[in-house]
Amino acid sequence: MECKTAVSLMHDYLDDDLSKEQRLMLKAHLLSCPNCRMDFKELEQTDMMLYSLPHNIPSASYELTERIMNTIPQRKKQKVWVKWMKIHPAATAAAVFLIIMLFSAINIFNQDNQLVIHGNDLDEVVINGNTVIIPEGTTIAGDLTVENGKAEVFGDVQGNLTVIDGSVYKASTAHISGEVKSVDRALDWIWYKISNVFSEVVYR
Amino acid sequence: MDQIENRLTKLALNGDQQAFAEIVELYKDKIYHLGYRMLSNRHEAEDVVQETFLRVFKSLDRFDPNQKFSTWIYRIATNLCIDRLRKRKATYSLDADMNDQEGLDGYSLIPSDNRTPESELMISETKQIIYDAIESLPAKYKSVMILRYLQDLSLQEISDVLGMPVTTIKTRVHRGRDFLRKKLEPKL
Ligand SMILES: [Zn+2]
Numbered sequence: 448m449e450c451k452t453a454v455s456l457m458h459d460y461l462d463d464d465l466s467k468e469q470r471l472m473l474k475a476h477l478l479s480c481p482n483c484r485m486d487f488k489e490l491e492q493t494d495m496m497l498y499s500l501p502h503n504i505p506s507a508s509y510e511l512t513e514r515i516m517n518t519i520p521q522r523k524k525q526k527v528w529v530k531w532m533k534i535h536p537a538a539t540a541a542a543v544f545l546i547i548m549l550f551s552a553i554n555i556f557n558q559d560n561q562l563v564i565h566g567n568d569l570d571e572v573v574i575n576g577n578t579v580i581i582p583e584g585t586t587i588a589g590d591l592t593v594e595n596g597k598a599e600v601f602g603d604v605q606g607n608l609t610v611i612d613g614s615v616y617k618a619s620t621a622h623i624s625g626e627v628k629s630v631d632r633a634l635d636w637i638w639y640k641i642s643n644v645f646s647e648v649v650y651r
Numbered sequence: 652m653d654q655i656e657n658r659l660t661k662l663a664l665n666g667d668q669q670a671f672a673e674i675v676e677l678y679k680d681k682i683y684h685l686g687y688r689m690l691s692n693r694h695e696a697e698d699v700v701q702e703t704f705l706r707v708f709k710s711l712d713r714f715d716p717n718q719k720f721s722t723w724i725y726r727i728a729t730n731l732c733i734d735r736l737r738k739r740k741a742t743y744s745l746d747a748d749m750n751d752q753e754g755l756d757g758y759s760l761i762p763s764d765n766r767t768p769e770s771e772l773m774i775s776e777t778k779q780i781i782y783d784a785i786e787s788l789p790a791k792y793k794s795v796m797i798l799r800y801l802q803d804l805s806l807q808e809i810s811d812v813l814g815m816p817v818t819t820i821k822t823r824v825h826r827g828r829d830f831l832r833k834k835l836e837p838k839l
Pocket of ligand 1: 449450453476480482483484
């Protein structure tokens with residue numbers, strides 16, 4: 448057997464991928480070839496060293512799960528609706544009627560969908576279209592409120608971050624000392640109105 | 652294990668955030684470890700974990716339950732890591748000429764990490780040498796070796812994750828192993 452073939456068999460051996468016959472062939476070659484014997488020993492040790500490495504160190508930071516859960520789009524609210532509609536088909540019909548009635552009211556909200564930012568310290572905030580960016584390395588003193596836009600945080604916010612009718616992206620470098628709150632104004636409002644109407648119906 | 656994942660996937664698909672949080676708990680450390688070994692940087696590893704789960708969440712409805720969930724999530728994470736390495740390479744290739752270390756690629760130019768002293772202490776010198784050797788592998792060998800030895804995936808699983816034939820994966824493991832052998836030779 449050529450040494451080149453032997454080396455290839457050595458790797459197959461380490462991958463646990465050799466037939467008995469091939470194994471015997473490899474063994475025969477190793478017995479007769481000191482160079483390959485040396486190579487084999489080294490490969491086997493490399494393999495063992497790699498396997499000996501710890502498998503789950505280091506672990507991710509504790510608040511990572513929380514950060515992930517904050518980034519994913521919130522669908523729960525809509526899903527509650529869907530379940531509710533399935534359980535109460537009649538009420539759903541009534542609600543649809545109500546929604547049509549309320550439609551004009553929502554339009555009032557939507558007409559006013561210009562980006563609005565509130566805060567005491569807006570000097571370092573970057574605005575790009577509908578997106579409000581707090582760049583890495585910058586610090587915003589106090590609270591920040593973003594209406595009708597997307598907030599992308601890479602730096603520090605030393606206060607609460609509230610987003611009304613928009614979304615939040617928090618990078619790993621971000622640090623927000625206060626609360627992060629996302630408010631879907633139109634949806635909350637309709638929900639409030641509808642639950643009010645139905646509680647009235649129930650008590651009549 | 653896979654049944655749990657399928658159940659969780661279904662729940663998460665129905666908007667159950669708690670179920671999704673459980674998926675995150677099951678996999679975040681594995682993905683973080685993968686990202687950390689691929690990119691040698693904690694921040695980037697965490698970003699990869701975050702991005703991976705965001706993608707998983709967005710494409711939950713396209714997940715084929717006949718597929719292994721772990722294969723799917725590894726595929727997403729590995730691709731994100733490889734993308735990042737590629738982007739780095741593009742950014743740093745200008746400096747590549749200055750890089751006399753190993754001459755493999757520009758990666759070793761990147762400030763390697765901000766490992767904390769405590770974790771540094773726990774890693775013995777030999778292990779550090781092995782990690783450094785893995786870090787100096789070119790991306791295509793690096794991903795295969797990390798999946799093989801640090802994530803304990805079989806050759807078949809790696810082939811599923813990377814979407815490449817098993818024979819290709821085998822060749823890469825062989826070359827990667829040989830490369831590491833040469834690197835570690837003085838220590839053997
Ligand atoms: Zn030989």
